[in-house]
Amino acid sequence: MSLLRFLGLGGDSKGRESEPASLAEIGAQLEALPPEEARFVAAFSYLLARIAGADLRTDDLERDSMAARLETFAEIDHDLAEILADTAIQAAKAHDASDDHLVARAFRDISDRPERIRLVRCLYAVAAADENISTVEDNEIYEVARSIGIDENDVVAIRMEFKKYLGALKTLPSEK
Numbered sequence: 001m002s003l004l005r006f007l008g009l010g011g012d013s014k015g016r017e018s019e020p021a022s023l024a025e026i027g028a029q030l031e032a033l034p035p036e037e038a039r040f041v042a043a044f045s046y047l048l049a050r051i052a053g054a055d056l057r058t059d060d061l062e063r064d065s066m067a068a069r070l071e072t073f074a075e076i077d078h079d080l081a082e083i084l085a086d087t088a089i090q091a092a093k094a095h096d097a098s099d100d101h102l103v104a105r106a107f108r109d110i111s112d113r114p115e116r117i118r119l120v121r122c123l124y125a126v127a128a129a130d131e132n133i134s135t136v137e138d139n140e141i142y143e144v145a146r147s148i149g150i151d152e153n154d155v156v157a158i159r160m161e162f163k164k165y166l167g168a169l170k171t172l173p174s175e176k
Helices: 021-030 035-052 060-073 078-094 097-110 113-130 135-147 152-161
Strands: none
Touching: 021 035, 021 078, 021 097, 035 060, 035 078, 035 097, 035 113, 035 135, 060 078, 060 113, 097 113, 097 135, 113 135, 113 152, 135 152
């Protein structure tokens, strides 16, 4: 049996033959986890990386924030969380928008509403790691939230938890 099939990431009779390659790349780091949990963590990781790189750069603060959320949310050890963050960042850079949507749909299919809400909160936390959520990051979070089935009112409520970091709401230096 291949590692990908063991992780639930390869083609099988459950309709995963079109599983995004990015999930397989990330999932390869998770061989100690049960297959469905590995798939969940891989999708969660990729979506965090998608937001961290939405503005075409991922700084150390965003990477560290990703690792911290993976450590807490996925309950994995610190070293694995760091490796997973790096792997997810590379996967998100290497794959196109079709993977973004496929991974979001995969996450929607394997998660429940509280997990999706928690993901959106984590997405905002990663974007806010550098104390500025750009409009691009904010729009990308909204797109992910929509793709995973979170309604606009929930996104707006979570977004307001991070309003001091929203670039669109910050006072420009010339306005001070």
